[in-house]
Amino acid sequence: AQSVTQLGSHVSVSEGALVLLRCNYSSSVPPYLFWYVQYPNQGLQLLLKYTSAATLVKGINGFEAEFKKSETSFHLTKPSAHMSDAAEYFCAVSPSGGGADGLTFGKGTHLIIQP
Amino acid sequence: EAGVAQSPRYKIIEKRQSVAFWCNPISGHATLYWYQQILGQGPKLLIQFQNNGVVDDSQLPKDRFSAERLKGVDSTLKIQPAKLEDSAVYLCASRLDWVSPLHFGNGTRLTVT
Numbered sequence: 001a002q003s004v005t006q007l008g009s010h011v012s013v014s015e016g017a018l019v020l021l022r023c024n025y026s027s028s029v030p031p032y033l034f035w036y037v038q039y040p041n042q043g044l045q046l047l048l049k050y051t052s053a054a055t056l057v058k059g060i061n062g063f064e065a066e067f068k069k070s071e072t073s074f075h076l077t078k079p080s081a082h083m084s085d086a087a088e089y090f091c092a093v094s095p096s097g098g099g100a101d102g103l104t105f106g107k108g109t110h111l112i113i114q115p
Numbered sequence: 116e117a118g119v120a121q122s123p124r125y126k127i128i129e130k131r132q133s134v135a136f137w138c139n140p141i142s143g144h145a146t147l148y149w150y151q152q153i154l155g156q157g158p159k160l161l162i163q164f165q166n167n168g169v170v171d172d173s174q175l176p177k178d179r180f181s182a183e184r185l186k187g188v189d190s191t192l193k194i195q196p197a198k199l200e201d202s203a204v205y206l207c208a209s210r211l212d213w214v215s216p217l218h219f220g221n222g223t224r225l226t227v228t
Binding site: 009041044046090092102104105106108 | 171206222
């Protein structure tokens with residue numbers, strides 16, 4: 001079975017600072033990996049996904065993530081944080097590796113942006 | 116395009132009562148999912164439909180939860196009887212095909228007292 005672990009339930013950064021949200025995965029097959037964002041009282045929105053093409057994946061709102069097989073990691077970064085980035089972020093993996101099924105999500109990281 | 120529609124947005128019931136949630140996916144999306152998101156946790160898949168057939172319901176507590184998608188379009192999720200631990204946000208999601216992203220609704224927040 002595949003799973004993801006998000007390190008840090010809360011991350012606080014200053015506006016304009018680098019955002020780094022950590023995700024490590026466990027998989028017996030080449031994984032499909034995803035990052036989603038959830039704003040209060042809303043559903044989840046896809047930020048980006050890795051499907052075994054380029055290891056550096058660019059997403060919406062200036063976010064990107066790098067797949068590192070040797071470290072089994074898929075950390076999410078953004079060079080400069082904005083107040084509007086404050087939200088809950090979820091890393092997810094496709095259980096079968098093919099992306100055709102429902103995703104397995106991590107517990108989430110709450111991103112706090114300080115002015 | 117219109118997004119995934121869910122209703123109601125909020126529901127408060129007492130334990131042992133029954134409740135139903137409704138989801139209308141994006142038009143043309145064959146695959147539909149129900150997730151349960153308990154406060155402070157990530158969403159957990161309950162059931163996946165492909166058209167009107169069930170693909171995966173391995174994590175659905177079948178003694179109290181049921182779901183259907185009779186015409187392959189909208190879907191209902193029912194809990195009968197509800198327990199306190201069922202308090203959560205129930206999210207519906209749909210996708211066009213397996214290479215397309217999941218689109219989520221805004222969810223139904225259930226409180227069981």
